[in-house]
Amino acid sequence: MNDFINQALLGPLELLGHQVLTVLPNVLAMGIILLGGLFTAWAFGFFVERLFRVIGFDHLCDRLGMNAALLRGGVKTDPSRLVGRSIYWMVIVLASIAALGALNLTPINQFAQSLLAYVPHLVTAAVILLAGYFLSNFASQAVLIAAVNAGLPPARLIAACSRWGLQLLAAAMALEQLGIAQHIVVVGFGITWGGIVLAGAIAFGLGSADLAKGFLERRLVARPKSGTGDDLHHL
Amino acid sequence: MNTGLTPLTAPTEARIDEIGSTDILVGIPSYNNADTVGHVVRAVSVGLAKHFPGHRAVLVNSDGGSSDGTPAIVARTAIDFQHLFIGDQQSILHRIVTPYHGIPGKGSAFRTIFEIARRLKAKACAVVDADLRSISPEWIELLLRPILEEGYDYVAPYYLRHKYDGTITNSIAYPLTRALYGQRIRQPIGGEFGFSGALAAHYLNQHVWESEVARFGIDIWMTTEAIASGARVCQSFLGAKIHNPKDPAADLSAMLLQVVGALFAAMERHEGLWSRQEGSQPVPLFGFPYEVGVEPVHVNVERMVSHYRQGLTDLEPIWRQILADDTFTQLRDLQGAYNTGCRITDELWVQVVYDAAIAYHKQVMPREHLLKALTPLYLGRTASFVHATQGLTSTEAEHKIESLCHTFERMKPYLIERWQPPALQDVAPALLHHTSTDAGGDHE
Numbered sequence: 001m002n003d004f005i006n007q008a009l010l011g012p013l014e015l016l017g018h019q020v021l022t023v024l025p026n027v028l029a030m031g032i033i034l035l036g037g038l039f040t041a042w043a044f045g046f047f048v049e050r051l052f053r054v055i056g057f058d059h060l061c062d063r064l065g066m067n068a069a070l071l072r073g074g075v076k077t078d079p080s081r082l083v084g085r086s087i088y089w090m091v092i093v094l095a096s097i098a099a100l101g102a103l104n105l106t107p108i109n110q111f112a113q114s115l116l117a118y119v120p121h122l123v124t125a126a127v128i129l130l131a132g133y134f135l136s137n138f139a140s141q142a143v144l145i146a147a148v149n150a151g152l153p154p155a156r157l158i159a160a161c162s163r164w165g166l167q168l169l170a171a172a173m174a175l176e177q178l179g180i181a182q183h184i185v186v187v188g189f190g191i192t193w194g195g196i197v198l199a200g201a202i203a204f205g206l207g208s209a210d211l212a213k214g215f216l217e218r219r220l221v222a223r224p225k226s227g228t229g230d231d232l233h234h235l
Numbered sequence: 236m237n238t239g240l241t242p243l244t245a246p247t248e249a250r251i252d253e254i255g256s257t258d259i260l261v262g263i264p265s266y267n268n269a270d271t272v273g274h275v276v277r278a279v280s281v282g283l284a285k286h287f288p289g290h291r292a293v294l295v296n297s298d299g300g301s302s303d304g305t306p307a308i309v310a311r312t313a314i315d316f317q318h319l320f321i322g323d324q325q326s327i328l329h330r331i332v333t334p335y336h337g338i339p340g341k342g343s344a345f346r347t348i349f350e351i352a353r354r355l356k357a358k359a360c361a362v363v364d365a366d367l368r369s370i371s372p373e374w375i376e377l378l379l380r381p382i383l384e385e386g387y388d389y390v391a392p393y394y395l396r397h398k399y400d401g402t403i404t405n406s407i408a409y410p411l412t413r414a415l416y417g418q419r420i421r422q423p424i425g426g427e428f429g430f431s432g433a434l435a436a437h438y439l440n441q442h443v444w445e446s447e448v449a450r451f452g453i454d455i456w457m458t459t460e461a462i463a464s465g466a467r468v469c470q471s472f473l474g475a476k477i478h479n480p481k482d483p484a485a486d487l488s489a490m491l492l493q494v495v496g497a498l499f500a501a502m503e504r505h506e507g508l509w510s511r512q513e514g515s516q517p518v519p520l521f522g523f524p525y526e527v528g529v530e531p532v533h534v535n536v537e538r539m540v541s542h543y544r545q546g547l548t549d550l551e552p553i554w555r556q557i558l559a560d561d562t563f564t565q566l567r568d569l570q571g572a573y574n575t576g577c578r579i580t581d582e583l584w585v586q587v588v589y590d591a592a593i594a595y596h597k598q599v600m601p602r603e604h605l606l607k608a609l610t611p612l613y614l615g616r617t618a619s620f621v622h623a624t625q626g627l628t629s630t631e632a633e634h635k636i637e638s639l640c641h642t643f644e645r646m647k648p649y650l651i652e653r654w655q656p657p658a659l660q661d662v663a664p665a666l667l668h669h670t671s672t673d674a675g676g677d678h679e
Binding site: 138144145156 | 486487488542546549550599601603604608610611
C-alpha cells in the first residue's frame with residue numbers, strides 16, 4: 001500500500017515539484033525582467049519626451065506641417081508625447097521578448113528570436129515612412145511655389161503629383177524593408193511610374209503638339225524677344 | 236566674426252606684394268561683361284587720372300569665370316589721356332585681374348575686392364558694376380572724394396531712373412531700410428558704392444559669405460551694415476543709370492530671395508538698433524542734381540496681375556501661414572475687384588512686408604519657401620504701382636514712393652508689436668504705440 005502511494009501519488013507529485021522548482025527561477029526572472037522593463041520603459045519614455053520638448057521638437061513639427069497632418073488623422077497628442085510613448089512601447093516589447101526568453105522554452109525562444117530579428121526592419125520602415133512624409137511635404141511646397149512663380153496653370157496638380165509620387169516611393173521602400181511582397185512592390189511601382197510617364201508623353205505629344213513645338217523652338221532656336229513681356233529692372 | 240584671410244590666387248598674392256600699398260582701390264566685379272567692361276575700365280582710369288592724379292591707385296577686376304574674354308579686356312584696355320586733356324597724370328594705375336572663390340555671385344566677387352583692399356591698406360575704395368553703359372569719369376570722383384576729403388565712410392549712389400526701373404528698390408528696399416534705420420538712402424541696392432578701407436575690413440570680418448549676401452544680397456547688406464556699424468553715410472548724385480540686364484539667368488524670385496532675404500536677415504542681426512529708431516533723417520547728397528531723360532521701360536501689367544491672382548488661388552495655404560489673418564482677408568477681398576480698379580494700397584503692402592518679416596523671424600516655414608512665395612504679391616503690388624502712376628511724371632511718381640515711405644514709418648509699431656515674443660512686449664510699451672510725426676495721409 002505504501003509502495004502504491006509512493007509510486008502512484010507521491011512520485012508524480014515529486015516530479016511535478018522538481019519541474020516547478022526547475023521552472024520557478026525562470027518565472028521569477030521573467031517577472032523581474034518585466035518589472036525592470038516596465039520601469040525602464042517609463043523612465044526612457046519620460047526622459048525622451050522631456051528632452052524633445054526642451055529642444056523644440058513640437059515647434060519643428062509644427063513648421064513642417066506634421067502637427068496639422070496628425071490633427072487631420074485624428075491624433076490630438078503632441079509629437080513629443082508621441083515619441084515618448086513610442087519609446088515606452090518599444091522598450092516594453094523588447095522587455096517582453098527578453099522576459100519570454102528567460103523561460104528558456106524552445107518554441108518561445110525561437111519565436112522571440114525571430115521577433116527580435118524583425119524589429120530593425122520595423123524601425124527602418126518607420127524611419128523611411130517618416131522621412132518620406134517630411135520630404136514629400138517640403139518638395140511639394142517648393143514645387144508649388146516654383147510652378148506658380150513660373151506661371152504654370154496646373155501648379156497645384158504638379159505639386160500634388162510630386163507629393164504623392166514621393167510618398168508612394170517611401171511606402172514602396174518601407175514595404176520592401178518589411179519583406180512584404182517585395183517583387184510585387186517593385187514591379188507595381190515600375191509599372192505605375194512607367195505608365196504615368198508614357199501617358200504624360202502621349203498626352204503632351206498628341207494633345208499639346210503646338211505647345212511642344214513652341215517649347216522646343218524657344219529652347220533650341222534663338223529668336224528675338226516677342227515684345228509681349230516687359231523690360232522691368234527689378235533691382 | 237570671420238578672422239581668417241580670404242583665399243587669393245598665387246599670381247594675385249604676388250601682384251599685391253609687388254604693389255605694396257595704395258591710397259585708392261576701385262573694384263569691378265564681372266561675369267561675361269565683354270560688351271561693356273572696356274567702357275567701365277576707361278571711365279575708371281580717366282576718373283582716377285583726372286580727379287586723383289597724386290594718389291596711388293589700383294583697379295581690381297574680380298571675375299566669376301567669364302567665357303567671353305572679360306578679364307582680357309580689362310587687362311588690355313588702353314586710354315589715350317592726351318585726347319582727354321589730362322596731362323599731369325602722376326602715378327601709374329595698377330591693375331589686378333583675378334578670379335574669385337566661393338559661391339558664384341556678386342557678393343563673393345566683392346569679398347575678394349575687400350580682401351585685396353585690406354592687404355593693400357587702401358584708404359578709400361569704390362565698386363562699380365561691369366555692365367554700366369552710363370558711367371562717366373565723374374562717378375569715380377563722386378564716389379571717392381567724400382571718403383578721402385569729407386570724412387565719410389560710405390557713399391551710396393543717387394541715380395535718376397525711370398519710374399518703373401528698380402521696382403524692388405522702390406517698393407521694398409528703400410522704404411523698409413528708411414523706416415528701419417532712419418536714413419533716407421534712396422538707392423540702397425544701387426550697385427555702385429564708395430567706402431573707406433576701415434569699412435571694407437569691417438565687411439570682411441562679418442561671417443556672412445556663405446549666405447544670400449554672397450549673391451545679389453551684397454548691395455543691401457553693405458548699406459545696412461554701414462548704417463548699423465555707425466559709419467558716416469552720404470549719397471552722391473551720379474545722373475542716369477543705364478546698364479545691361481542684371482543677370483539673364485537670374486529669375487525674379489531668386490532676386491527677391493537674395494535681396495529680401497538679406498534685408499530680413501539684417502533685421503534679425505540689428506533688432507536692437509531698428510526697434511529704437513523713430514522717423515527718418517535725410518542723408519547728405521553730393522554732386523550736382525540735374526534732370527535727364529531716361530530710357531523708357533515697357534511693363535506688362537496684365538501678366539503681373541495674372542501671376543498675382545494665381546498666387547492668391549494656389550498659394551493660399553502658404554500665404555495664410557505667412558500673413559496675418561487681417562492682411563490675407565484684405566488681399567482675398569481684392570480678388571474679385573482687381574480688374575475694376577481695386578489695388579494693393581500702401582497700407583496693405585506695408586502690412587504684407589511686415590508680416591513677411593515677422594514670419595521670417597519666427598521661421599513659420601523654410602525661409603527660402605517664404606521668400607519665394609512673396610513673388611506674386613510683389614508683382615501684384617508692382618502692378619498696383621504702375622496703375623497708380625500711369626501718366627505721371629517721374630517726379631510725381633517719386634512723390635508716390637515718398638508717400639509709401641511715410642506709411643512704412645507710420646506703421647512701424649505694427650512690426651515691433653508682432654516681432655517681439657509676448658513676454659518681451661511689456662518692456663517697450665512707449666515704442667509700441669508711437670506714431671511717427673511725419674506720417675503721410677492717403678497714399679494710393
